[in-house]
Amino acid sequence: MNNSHVPAPGSTPVASPPSSPASSFTPLARRVAEMGLMRRRYGYYWTRLATAPLLVAAWAVVFVRVGDSWWQLCSAVVLAVLMTQIAFLGHDAAHRQIFRSGRWNDWTSLFVANLLVGISYGWWQRKHTRHHAGPNKVGTDPDIEPGVLAFVPVAASRHAWLRWLRAHQGWYFVPLLLLEGLSLHWEGIRRVTSRAPVDRRWVELTLLSLRLGGLLALVLVVLPPAKAVAFLAVQVGLFGLYLGSAFAPNHIGMPLVSPTLKLDFLRRQVLMSRNIRGGWLTSVLMGGLDRQVEHHLFPSMARPHLRRAQPFVIAHCDELGVPYTQVGFWTGYRDVIRHLNVVGLEGRDVFLCPLVAQRRALTDVPRG
Structure with missing residues (x-):
């Protein structure tokens, strides 16, 4: 097996293009x-599609039975892991890995992403399609667009504090992933409520409302305010950390185009x-x-x-x-x-x- 590492800064990998x-x-x-x-692999995916809602239902039953307890923070960890694993299933459906029919894959993604996870499938699909078309290509890949972090070289700031933050941004990258889950939920809501044209707007809006509103209502009914806030913070934070940690090593630090x-x-x-x-x-x-x-x-x-x-x-x-x-x-x-x-x-x-x-x-x- 030919295992290579990311080149050190300034180094250049060697590649010989074929004649064609x-x-x-x-x-x-x-x-x-x-x-x-x-x-x-219908057996593989049908098993997971059938298991996902059953696991969510089983979690909800346990959550209600445990009731008003700080042990619910452990329940929040379990839900974060479960949501991330289900999100991976939605990722597979969005890539047409499950069914031959594009329509079946689309509706499976809507069900998995919007109803079970609370992420807008339409928003994610558009963004992720652009990423696959030009990974790490400046101006094409939305995953490297400037934001809180600079993934591509940017002009030096006049402010010393901002220059220091950017020079050390790698060290607070992982803590920032704790906010990724909140960002994903918010981007979904913002998309389906925007004035821009949105395919299946009411389907996405309905499913997102059921998922996000349903979980919030369940938590507030079972837990007092302080424990409810702690539960949601742990669940959403760990969901973002886990999901972001799985995606981050894929392209960050590889050559920019x-x-x-x-x-x-x-x-x-x-x-x-x-x-x-x-x-x-x-x-x-x-x-x-x-x-x-x-x-x-x-x-x-x-x-x-x-x-x-x-x-x-x-x-x-x-x-x-x-x-x-x-x-x-x-x-x-x-x-x-x-x-x-x-x-x-x-x-x-x-x-x-x-x-x-x-x-x-x-x-x-x-x-x-």
């Missing part, structure tokens, strides 16, 4: 299809993605996102098949000389924190220029 970059993905796609790895840089599909997905090394438990905990390279190459591939596809992807990348990045979980987070801190140092360009220069040298493409 446009067709570099075709042999791999053909091999994967011949192995039957694009077939549906200039808006003018042209890459073939295989390189656009592989060079910008990072796998997390581990066994079946890692895969379960991360909802299959530990094999991010394979997921980006084959987004509609059923989650259980990603592991089987991995050896073929590695061999194909080795043959083409395309770096394939796979690291341990803690190494991945070390690289995430390092990248965020370095990017925050007065707009230092860490990965963008080396990748652009490398690609131009290899393909002899003039400046765009």
Whole structure:
């Protein structure tokens, strides 16, 4: 297995493009299809779709029976883990991994994301589709747009305190994930109540209202105000931390792509993605996102098949000389924190220029 790490700041990975970059993905796609790895896994997903609402119902029964007790904070932890695992299932449906019918996948995502988790499926799908079209591409990938954190080099601020915060932003990245759950719920509400055109607005609004309002009502009926606030803070905070922790190592710290840089599909997905090394438990905990390279190459591939596809992807990348990045979980987070801190140092360009220069040298493409 060809395991590589994220290059140190300023370093450049070596990649040799094939004679026909446009067709570099075709042999791999053909091999994967011949192995039957694009077939549906109905038993796997039907089991999880049937189990998800039953687990939520069982949790609610236990929550009511426990009643007014500080032990409900343990119940909040359980619900946070359960919501994250169900969110992974919604992610699979949104990628058309479960059914052949796009309509079936859409309604499954609406049911899972809006009604069970409390996230707007329409908002997430639009955002995530743009991410898959251009991972880590400046101006295309919404996941690296500037906000509380700077994921790409930015101009130096005139304020010393802001420069200090940006230079150390990697260290408060993980604590900020505690707010991710609240942000996801809020973005869903804001989308369905906005004046912008929204597909299935009333369906999404109804399902979100049932989920968010229903949980809030249940908590306020069972618990007194102080315990209710503590319960919601723990549940929403840990939900965001868990979900964000599963997504964060996938691309943060991998090469950034200039808006003018042209890459073939295989390189656009592989060079910008990072796998997390581990066994079946890692895969379960991360909802299959530990094999991010394979997921980006084959987004509609059923989650259980990603592991089987991995050896073929590695061999194909080795043959083409395309770096394939796979690291341990803690190494991945070390690289995430390092990248965020370095990017925050007065707009230092860490990965963008080396990748652009490398690609131009290899393909002899003039400046765009």
